[in-house]
Amino acid sequence: MITTDLLEKYGAVKKYFPKNEIIFEEGNLPTHYYQIVSGEVKMNNYNDDGREFIQGIFYKDQSFGEPPLFLNQKYPASAVSVEDAQVLYLSKSNFMKLLEENPAISIKIIENLAQRLYYKSVMAAEMSTQEPEHRVLKLIDHGIAYFNFKKDQNGYLINFTRQQIGDLTGLRVETVIRTIKSLEKKGVLKIINRKVYR
Secondary structure, eight states: OOOHHHHHHTTOEEEEEOTTOEEEOTTSOOOEEEEEEESOEEEEEEOTTOOEEEEEEEOTTOEEOHHHHHHTOOOSSEEEESSSEEEEEEEHHHHHHHHHHOHHHHHHHHHHHHHHHHHHHHHHHHHHHOOHHHHHHHHHHHHHHHSOOOEETTEEBOOOOHHHHHHHHTOOHHHHHHHHHHHHHTTSSEEETTEEEO
16 A cells, blocks of 8 residues: 555554464554555454454555544454564554655545445445345455455455454354355355365
8 A cells, every 4th residue: 555665764664473463452542554564464353252253354565453543542453463464563643744745645545444434334234134145245246356366267266264254244154154155056156175266
């Protein structure tokens, strides 16, 4: 989203987070802008029963955790590295200065936040009213459009685990597995070497 050179010009620092390390915790006040250099990060919560709900998954060149930074509100979810990740982080004051001095970047940030808000609205409606097959396909199609899933001769490789699909759609993993098999039988998805393709 923002070039590494520009972030570093304003004082961003690169940090390595091994798999499953917490980057920031739900309930803390934000102090930095975060952008992924490599790896994968999720934002998640747990309900009272200990069940995880994934708010979002973020990849290389994507940022995460900005809404509370702009609002000066506590994080509504924690950020955790899904795999080994390198993340650039920039202090809030320097990030705001970067935006003030680079209006084109401000527009990019607004577009990114609008896209996330749109996705949350669509998924909230899906989760409250739609059947599992519809929810899973909506999530997969969103992933193809916005997460740059790779395409080969089999179609788009869906880079979510069954567990992640469940956590992103509010479905149990067993339901996700049954749903994916059902969609395969209908010819909507392919399963090749346990990987899902659209």
